[in-house]
Amino acid sequence: MKFHINLLEEFGAHLLTGLVSQGIEMLIEQIEHRWLAAFERTFALCKVQPNEVVALLTESQSRRVNVDLARLALQQMGAKVFEVCLPTPALNAPAPIRSTGATDVIQNLAPVVAALQRAHLIIDCTVEGMLHAPELPTILKGADGVVPRLFMISNEHPEILERTVPNPALEAVVRNAMKKLRGTQHMHVTSKVGTDLNIQLKSAVVGGVWGFCAKPGMVSHWPGGLALAFPAAGSVNGILVMAPGDVNLTFKRYLRDTIHLTIENDTIVRIEGQGVDVDMMRSYYQAWIDKEGHRDACAVSHVGFGLNPAARWDAMTFYDKRDCNGTELRAFAGNFLYSTGANEVAGRHTLGHFDLPMRHCSIALDDQFVVQEGELVKGVFESAAS
Ligand SMILES: [Fe+2]
Secondary structure: OHHHHHHHHHHHHHHHHHHHHOOOOOOOOOOOHHHHHHHHHHHHHOOOOOOOEEEEEEEOOOOHHHHHHHHHHHHHOOOEEEEEEEOOOOOOOOOOOOOOOOOOOOOOOHHHHHHHHOOOEEEEOOOOOOOOOOOHHHHHHOEOOEOOEEEEEOOOOHHHHHHOOOOOOHHHHHHHHHHHHHOOOEEEEEEOOOOEEEEEOOOOEEEEEOOOOOOOOOEEEEOOOEEEEEOOOOOEEEEEEEOOOOEEOOOOEEOOOOEEEEEEOOEEEEEEOOOHHHHHHHHHHHHHHHHHOOOHHHEEEEEEEEOEOOOOHHHHHHOOHHHOOOHHHHHEOOOEEEEEOOEHHHOEOOOOOEEEEEOOEEEEEOOEEEEEOOEEOOOOOOOOOO
């Protein structure tokens, strides 16, 4: 008996040594005081008040530790919390879907919409998030004199959330970037590896996220810190070159290969290059083209840049895929974020979505550089928002 126990202990020790030597540190999902504190700090920025009614929107596939951390933090702050937990719906897509920001978990269920409309704050712990969910506009109209605000907690391990607790100073920076984008006619993106992309922003719809939401009707997510625009139809033309180290967040993968994308009239018409990254991108797009009979999944969804100095480009390498959703990489300061898929402003609807943050790009807004070779130009967005 003793022999067996020793054997087990030894085996366990070897297993642990093996994992550590591979650089894999196992993260446990449980309530930790420091994570509770991070949730409380973030909810304080959302101005959670005692006796506010807060809805926790969850689904059967939600990361339970975040749901529990949210509930406990909110209760600690004196809020009145209730949870709406829905079954995660069946897949109706030809391929796995990731990071769309458009959960279909509510399925337009009227009692759910009615309950959420009457909450002061909705904490969105759905896997994909409510940002582009079809029910969101109706929910945000509110009811019975209440207008809710919605705060999405990205499906990340709490350690990622702890590292990216929102910085209140980001609000002014993001607001300034949004203002600048709204006044811009033309975005020009270039890079030393060959990107040369022209984006017309006239009639684009601009958005931005600084990582907390304090006012009724607002929507935000954690981690935050980016500004973006959904261009109107027929706005994007040129060459986009993705280099090793750039990221495909749908695949949660750093590229090892170089991918040359030719974009005409919003749509990727050629994917050139060699290697598995190129093949995977082609095959995922093809799944949507085959299923939908059009190329909307290959067309531009949104363009923008990261503004959060606390968000790390290299963060994803520290986590197992199941531990992260990659929202941090959408926000790292100085990235160029190009995304393909649904774009309501251009009248395109698809569930195929790529978020592609890139390093070392230069971004000019009406000939003024705001990002140069992957670095935010100092002073452009820092002044107080007006
Ligand atoms: Fe996106």
